[in-house]
Amino acid sequence: MVHNKKKVKIGWIIAVIVATFWLLVAFVPFMFMVLTGFKEKLEVIMGGALAFPKGFYLENYKTIITDVKFWVYFRNSVIVLLLSLLFLLLFSAFAAYPLSRFKFKGRNFIYMLVVASMSIPIHVTMIPVFQLAIKTHLYDTIWVLIPVAVAFALPISVFILTGFMEGIPRELEEAADIDGCGRYRRFFEVILPLSTPGLSTLAIYNGVNIWNEFIFAFTLTQSDGNRTLPLALWNYQGQYSSNTAMIMACLTLSVLPMIIMFAILQDKLVKGMMAGAVKG
Amino acid sequence: MKNKSMADRRSRDTAICAVVFLLPVLLLMAIFLFYPIVQTFINSFTQWNGISADKVFNGWSNWNKLVHDPKFWQAFLNNVKIMVLSLVIQMPIGILLATFLDTGGRKFNLYKIVWFLPLLMSSVAVGYLFRYFLATKDGIFTGLSKLFGGGAVDLLGNQKTALYAVILVICWQFIPFYMVYYMAGYSSISEDLYEAAAIDGATRSQYIRSIALPMLVPTIKSAIIMSVVGSLKYFDLVYVMTNGGPGTSTELMATYMYKNSFVTYNMGYGSAIAAGMFILITAIAALIMKVLNRGGDD
Numbered sequence: 001m002v003h004n005k006k007k008v009k010i011g012w013i014i015a016v017i018v019a020t021f022w023l024l025v026a027f028v029p030f031m032f033m034v035l036t037g038f039k040e041k042l043e044v045i046m047g048g049a050l051a052f053p054k055g056f057y058l059e060n061y062k063t064i065i066t067d068v069k070f071w072v073y074f075r076n077s078v079i080v081l082l083l084s085l086l087f088l089l090l091f092s093a094f095a096a097y098p099l100s101r102f103k104f105k106g107r108n109f110i111y112m113l114v115v116a117s118m119s120i121p122i123h124v125t126m127i128p129v130f131q132l133a134i135k136t137h138l139y140d141t142i143w144v145l146i147p148v149a150v151a152f153a154l155p156i157s158v159f160i161l162t163g164f165m166e167g168i169p170r171e172l173e174e175a176a177d178i179d180g181c182g183r184y185r186r187f188f189e190v191i192l193p194l195s196t197p198g199l200s201t202l203a204i205y206n207g208v209n210i211w212n213e214f215i216f217a218f219t220l221t222q223s224d225g226n227r228t229l230p231l232a233l234w235n236y237q238g239q240y241s242s243n244t245a246m247i248m249a250c251l252t253l254s255v256l257p258m259i260i261m262f263a264i265l266q267d268k269l270v271k272g273m274m275a276g277a278v279k280g
Numbered sequence: 281m282k283n284k285s286m287a288d289r290r291s292r293d294t295a296i297c298a299v300v301f302l303l304p305v306l307l308l309m310a311i312f313l314f315y316p317i318v319q320t321f322i323n324s325f326t327q328w329n330g331i332s333a334d335k336v337f338n339g340w341s342n343w344n345k346l347v348h349d350p351k352f353w354q355a356f357l358n359n360v361k362i363m364v365l366s367l368v369i370q371m372p373i374g375i376l377l378a379t380f381l382d383t384g385g386r387k388f389n390l391y392k393i394v395w396f397l398p399l400l401m402s403s404v405a406v407g408y409l410f411r412y413f414l415a416t417k418d419g420i421f422t423g424l425s426k427l428f429g430g431g432a433v434d435l436l437g438n439q440k441t442a443l444y445a446v447i448l449v450i451c452w453q454f455i456p457f458y459m460v461y462y463m464a465g466y467s468s469i470s471e472d473l474y475e476a477a478a479i480d481g482a483t484r485s486q487y488i489r490s491i492a493l494p495m496l497v498p499t500i501k502s503a504i505i506m507s508v509v510g511s512l513k514y515f516d517l518v519y520v521m522t523n524g525g526p527g528t529s530t531e532l533m534a535t536y537m538y539k540n541s542f543v544t545y546n547m548g549y550g551s552a553i554a555a556g557m558f559i560l561i562t563a564i565a566a567l568i569m570k571v572l573n574r575g576g577d578d
Contacts, residue, residue, distance in 0.1 A: 008483055019380050019391055022373075026395050029452070032420060033409050095305035098298035105295065110302065117313055119565060121513035123534050124558040125316035127323060127330065127547050132311075151312035154305055183297045212402030214516045219542060230404045234520070237408055244412050251405050258400040266393070 037061065037249035044244045060249035064236070069224055070253075073232040076142045077211060080228055084149040084210050088157060089199050091150065096161035096195075097187050101173070111162070117155035122215055133220050140222045148216050153206045160205075164198030165191065204268060208258065229254055317558070323551035330547035342552035352553060355531045356560065362447055362532075363511035369451045370507060371500070374458030379492075381459075382466040383484055399456045403516035410449045411436070411521050436522055439529040446518055446530050453517065454510070458503055465499030466492065501572045508568055512561045533557045 036044060037060055038053040064070050098104070099111055129148060130139075138144035168191065176190045214230045221227050224235065233254055240246040324342050328335040346352055381392055398406065413420050414435050421433040435445040469492055477487045515534040518524070524531035524539070537557060541550025 008485065011485065015380055015383075019377070019384075019388070022377065023391055023394050025452070026397060026456070028420070029409055029413050030397055032413055036412075091304040091308065094301045094303075098301045102294050102298050104291070104298045107298070110306070113309075114305075117309060119509045119561075120313055120317070121509075121534070121554075121557060121561055123513065123515070123537050124320050124554045125313060126537075126554065127541055127551055128316035128319035129312060130330070130542075131319075132316075147308060148312060151308040154308060155313075158305060183294075187301070208400065212404070214402060214404045230402050233402075233404050233408060237520075244415075247408060247412060251401075251409055254405055255401050259397075262393075262396075262400055 033248050033255075034252050036245050037252045039245040041243050041245055057245075060246050061253065063246070064250055064253055069235075070232060072225055073227055073229050076226065077228040080142055080145045080149065081207060081210050084146050084153075085203055085207060087146065088150045088153050088206060089203060092154060092157035092161050092202065093192060093195060093199065094187075095154075095158045096165050097191055099158065100162045100165035101170075101191075114155050114158050114162075118159065120155075122152065126215070126219060129216070130219055139220060140226050142221070142226050142228070144220050145213070145217055145228070148220070149210050149213060153209065157202050157206060160202060161195065161198050165195060168194050200268070204265065207261075211258065320551045320558075321555050323548060324555045326548045326551075328548040329545045330541065330550075331545065335548075338548070342549050343556075345549065346552045346556050351528055351531065352533070352536060352556070354528050355533045355536045358443055358530060359512050359514065359532050361443060362450065362514060363508055365444075365447045366450060366454070366507050366511050367504060369447075370455050370458050371503065373451075373455050374503070375462050375493075375496070375500070377455070377459040378462030378466060379488060381463060382492075383488070395459060396456050398453050399460070401453070403453070404520050406449065406453050407517040407520035410452075414445060414449075437526055439526050442522060442526060442529045446522060449521065450511075450514070450517065454507075458507070461503050461506075462496065462499060465496045469495050504572065505565060505569060509561060509565050512564065513557070533560075 035053055038056045038058070040057050040059075043054060043057070095114075099107065099114075133139040133144045136144075172194065173186055173190055176186050181189065212230060213228070217228045217231050218234070221231070227235075233250060236250045237247055240250075323335070325337055325339060326335040327338045327341075377395060381388060384391075401409070416422060416432050416434040416437060419433070421435065425431065425433050435441045473491055474484075474487050477491055482490075513534055514532055515538070518530055518532055519535050519538065522530045524535045533553065534557065537550055537553040540546045540553060
């Protein structure tokens with residue numbers, strides 16, 4: 001017994017050592033990014049990647065933060081994020097309601113359609129969506145990014161929310177039924193408020209994805225004034241490609257909003273991701 | 281009689297109400313998912329630059345070209361390599377990390393936070409970060425190698441190593457995702473089971489091996505499917521990190537499709553690549569699902 005306990009302890013020590021090694025693997029690239037952002041251009045070339053920054057040089061950050069274009073990208077990202085999330089949550093709740101609580105013909109077919117849509121590769125839709133954007137004169141506006149973001153996030157959101165709403169006790173809805181509430185009022189007054197935990201989970205999971213979306217913003221917009229933050233990286237990279245420190249400062253700034261959100265919502269964020277993960 | 285007609289009316293009301301609620305979702309999915317897929321297949325039978333109105337139908341010629349296009353098959357092979365290595369590297373490490381956190385509990389919160397970090401970055405940011413991190417001149421490996429008196433290390437510039445360097449970066453980015461995925465799996469296993477096992481004298485590792493892991497099998501299966509589909513449609517990170525190069529050593533189906541469609545504006549052929557991709561991904565995913573489900577019956 002004592003021998004066994006010792007063995008367990010040694011096993012756990014090895015596990016902690018391996019885990020700490022992985023901590024380094026996950027963290028070193030991050031540290032490289034943040035520290036390099038505080039270096040001067042020449043310092044990177046002379047000192048090499050491993051050196052600690054000599055003084056905390058702030059000009060890189062200053063250059064980006066005082067650049068009007070950066071704030072245009074930022075504003076666009078915020079608008080796209082907020083409007084997309086609003087429509088996404090509303091529409092997925094609309095769809096999850098009958099899918100989780102009504103019996104009607106075609107219910108299973110529609111549900112299967114939603115599930116199957118979760119693994120559609122974006123590229124198979126890209127050219128027609130591009131054509132559609134041009135035909136509707138929405139090409140090169142931020143507005144085109146909103147329905148696209150919503151449409152691609154819908155299948156998984158409807159799927160998760162349907163599962164969530166199935167868990168809301170029927171008695172609550174029946175009580176409202178007896179009170180003479182119609183189905184539409186029941187949705188807005190009973191089901192929607194009770195779904196808040198599920199909705200906030202979805203908001204977090206999809207929020208990260210929409211904030212980081214690249215491929216549609218890249219193909220459906222063209223001018224600087226209509227592009228989002230991931231494209232800002234693309235632009236700065238073109239402009240400062242030989243200035244590693246500048247690029248790293250830019251990357252750090254682009255991740256910063258997510259890190260702040262993570263600091264505030266830590267456990268909720270992990271849980272949100274977990275719910276997003278349970279889609280299989 | 282009267283009762284029946286009332287029941288009929290009620291079920292008709294239900295159906296109408298369902299349609300009203302489902303309408304926005306069905307419309308959006310029809311416009312942005314289903315219609316484009318059909319249109320892509322139609323476009324794949326045309327010669328078309330995407331800008332001019334004249335689409336010329338050219339029968340099977342794009343498809344014929346696709347089947348005999350060595351670049352496409354090289355890209356497919358690269359996707360398959362990513363798929364296999366992602367499974368081999370990401371799945372076990374993801375499970376190990378999740379198991380560690382599940383066993384260690386709150387004490388290791390700092391580990392959880394740091395391990396989670398890569399998941400917050402966009403693929404574009406990860407791509408650029410590692411482009412510089414692995415760079416020949418100021419990159420980290422060159423720095424390490426110089427420290428020990430070696431020369432420059434060029435992982436991304438070398439045709440032989442570029443794809444593997446890319447795969448390691450992909451793993452860095454997605455291992456936390458699978459970690460979270462398995463954490464979700466673990467959290468759905470009741471603590472009571474562990475307590476019951478502990479009363480019977482089982483150690484934590486015995487519990488993990490004979491109770492928790494077998495219960496994690498459905499989670500592992502769906503993680504495998506997700507990883508396979510994800511690997512086959514990979515784009516952002518590779519596009520910004522290597523743009524398919526050097527040569528075609530890191531070209532993927534999606535980057536090849538993008539270049540044909542939006543760089544050289546050969547949208548007819550681009551559509552054929554996209555449609556081919558769609559068929560291959562669906563077929564492979566269906567095949568793997570079938571194999572996994574058969575394994576479950578034993």
